[in-house]
Amino acid sequence: MAKQIEVAGLDAYYGSHKAIEGISMTIEPRSVTAFIGPSGCGKSTFLRTLNRMHEVIPGARVVGKVRLEEQDLYGADVDPVSVRRTIGMVFQRPNPFPTMSIFDNVAAGLRLNGRYSRSQLDGVVEESLKGANLWNEVKDRLNKPGAGLSGGQQQRLCIARAIAVRPQVLLMDEPCSALDPISTLAIEDLISQLKQDYTIVIVTHNMQQAARVSDKTAFFNLAAQGQPGKLVEMDETSKIFTNPAEKATEDYITGRFG
Amino acid sequence: MTVQTGIQPISAARRAKDRLVQVLVYLAFALAVIPLLSVLWLVVKNGLGRFDMEFLTHSMRNIGARDAGGGAYHAIIGTLEQVLLASLIAVPIGLLTAVYLVEYGEGGRLSRTISFFVDVMTGVPSVVSGLFVLAFWILVLGMPFSGFAGALALSILMMPVVVRSAEEMLRLVPRELREASYALGVPKWRTIVKVVLPTAFTGIVTGVMLAVARVAGETAPLLLTVFITDSINNDPFNGPQMGLPLYVFDQAGRPTDTAINRAWTGALTLILIVMLLNLVARLITWWRSPARRR
Numbered sequence: 001m002a003k004q005i006e007v008a009g010l011d012a013y014y015g016s017h018k019a020i021e022g023i024s025m026t027i028e029p030r031s032v033t034a035f036i037g038p039s040g041c042g043k044s045t046f047l048r049t050l051n052r053m054h055e056v057i058p059g060a061r062v063v064g065k066v067r068l069e070e071q072d073l074y075g076a077d078v079d080p081v082s083v084r085r086t087i088g089m090v091f092q093r094p095n096p097f098p099t100m101s102i103f104d105n106v107a108a109g110l111r112l113n114g115r116y117s118r119s120q121l122d123g124v125v126e127e128s129l130k131g132a133n134l135w136n137e138v139k140d141r142l143n144k145p146g147a148g149l150s151g152g153q154q155q156r157l158c159i160a161r162a163i164a165v166r167p168q169v170l171l172m173d174e175p176c177s178a179l180d181p182i183s184t185l186a187i188e189d190l191i192s193q194l195k196q197d198y199t200i201v202i203v204t205h206n207m208q209q210a211a212r213v214s215d216k217t218a219f220f221n222l223a224a225q226g227q228p229g230k231l232v233e234m235d236e237t238s239k240i241f242t243n244p245a246e247k248a249t250e251d252y253i254t255g256r257f258g
Numbered sequence: 259m260t261v262q263t264g265i266q267p268i269s270a271a272r273r274a275k276d277r278l279v280q281v282l283v284y285l286a287f288a289l290a291v292i293p294l295l296s297v298l299w300l301v302v303k304n305g306l307g308r309f310d311m312e313f314l315t316h317s318m319r320n321i322g323a324r325d326a327g328g329g330a331y332h333a334i335i336g337t338l339e340q341v342l343l344a345s346l347i348a349v350p351i352g353l354l355t356a357v358y359l360v361e362y363g364e365g366g367r368l369s370r371t372i373s374f375f376v377d378v379m380t381g382v383p384s385v386v387s388g389l390f391v392l393a394f395w396i397l398v399l400g401m402p403f404s405g406f407a408g409a410l411a412l413s414i415l416m417m418p419v420v421v422r423s424a425e426e427m428l429r430l431v432p433r434e435l436r437e438a439s440y441a442l443g444v445p446k447w448r449t450i451v452k453v454v455l456p457t458a459f460t461g462i463v464t465g466v467m468l469a470v471a472r473v474a475g476e477t478a479p480l481l482l483t484v485f486i487t488d489s490i491n492n493d494p495f496n497g498p499q500m501g502l503p504l505y506v507f508d509q510a511g512r513p514t515d516t517a518i519n520r521a522w523t524g525a526l527t528l529i530l531i532v533m534l535l536n537l538v539a540r541l542i543t544w545w546r547s548p549a550r551r552r
């Protein structure tokens with residue numbers, strides 16, 4: 001189920017502004033990869049190029065290659081819609097569909113993509129909510145609006161929604177930045193469980209979080225304001241946090257800048 | 259820069275200013291409400307007398323110039339059919355135009371051109387839309403005067419209102435919702451149908467109701483396209499029909515008190531129909547809203 005991602009020489013633009021440049025890396029299956037780096041260095045941009053979400057912004061484009069197990073995601077005949085079905089995403093701010101109930105939110109990905117019987121949906125919704133550690137809190141009010149949950153619950157609802165379509169990769173952009181420590185812990189536990197089945201990439205500003213949950217860490221930086229962001233180094237998380245190869249990485253991790 | 263120390267009470271000057279502005283705001287509100295209330299009062303006072311079963315169920319057929327009695331049944335049927343037909347034409351086209359402008363146009367040349375012409379259409383006087391249908395549909399194509407011709411003229415007036423209001427509502431739908439849907443692997447068109455439109459539904463219905471209310475009272479375009487009749491004509495595609503605004507116009511122009519009273523009652527009926535439609539729209543949006551399930 002989980003698949004490897006290979007990126008080679010990737011640049012991403014917003015109109016004429018080059019936001020990231022020359023990024024190459026390999027993201028291993030069944031593991032958690034963390035992206036860290038100062039604000040504005042292009043972590044979110046890079047993450048969104050991995051499932052072709054970057055190009056939904058008007059004027060945005062990508063140069064370079066992203067391969068999912070030998071398949072070029074930016075190939076001429078590749079349908080971006082099916083790429084996004086394979087590589088799911090959780091956003092920084094929880095964004096449940098306001099017109100839908102909790103149940104409908106989780107079922108949305110399946111429902112909007114094809115026909116499923118009620119019993120099939122029931123099964124998937126329960127399984128996904130359990131997977132996102134939310135089932136016990138909402139099982140008695142599945143037909144209440146998703147927007148009526150707390151922020152942390154909403155974020156877990158969004159995770160349940162993302163895993164309900166059974167993606168092979170899960171991209172998470174600062175999924176805990178709006179959450180309290182308990183919800184954060186719940187989501188970190190969840191990430192550790194999910195990595196049994198998924199390839200997970202997580203952007204975070206929280207060094208402890210990166211150290212706790214990730215197997216590999218990639219550090220991004222930009223040379224100066226207005227310059228494109230670049231990948232400085234990527235290695236085992238333990239190595240990045242104890243003995244990084246680059247001086248900039250060490251400075252960032254120890255809080256000397258950024 | 260002076261540094262404020264300590265927490266201070268609200269100064270007398272600020273209190274006075276607050277009072278003054280409050281009074282001005284209430285005054286402005288009262289001024290705005292006076293015409294509305296006086297119109298309502300006048301219409302109800304003068305219209306209630308003839309607001310009876312006969313008025314609602316009879317036409318003006320065989321009612322002589324000085325006779326009492328008679329009703330507006332033919333006009334009510336006409337107005338309902340004409341407004342319904344106009345909505346059936348204008349709402350889909352208007353909604354699709356708004357979807358194009360917001361979701362697909364991306365500020366390109368075509369979308370700017372459309373936007374410009376929608377603005378132009380907003381400014382078209384209602385009589386001109388009637389003249390257009392008269393000249394094109396009736397004189398050039400040789401179609402008969404009919405309720406449908408009136409509906410065409412009304413739909414020209416409705417369309418820009420629907421486009422503008424729907425466009426505004428669609429732009430209010432946050433981009434994050436669209437992205438959430440895309441990220442689930444939902445194609446763009448399904449995202450629009452299943453996520454964007456339902457989210458904007460309440461606002462769109464309100465906009466459509468405003469457009470309906472606007473055209474339900476139009477007289478000039480109907481005069482040129484629907485003509486006037488005293489008999490019931492249930493078929494909006496053939497022959498002259500009546501409409502409530504036309505009825506009011508027609509009756510108010512007659513020299514007897516009984517006719518003038520019928521005109522007042524016609525106006526009252528029109529107001530009630532628009533209010534009823536608004537109520538129905540409110541019910542629909544309430545029934546669809548997630549708050550109901552909370």
Ligand SMILES: Nc1ncnc2c1ncn2[C@@H]1O[C@H](COP(=O)(O)OP(=O)(O)OP(=O)(O)O)[C@@H](O)[C@H]1O
Pocket residue numbers: 014017019037038039040041042043044045046057
């Ligand atoms: N929608 C956009 N349009 C134009 N430029 C953008 C857009 N989004 C991001 N950028 C630019 O791209 C660069 C990278 O932004 P990005 O959001 O990827 O940074 P980030 O590393 O995720 O920052 P943060 O940690 O604050 O989330 C920034 O210079 C930003 O100004």
Ligand SMILES: [Mg+2]
Pocket residue numbers: 043044045173
């Ligand atoms: Mg970001």
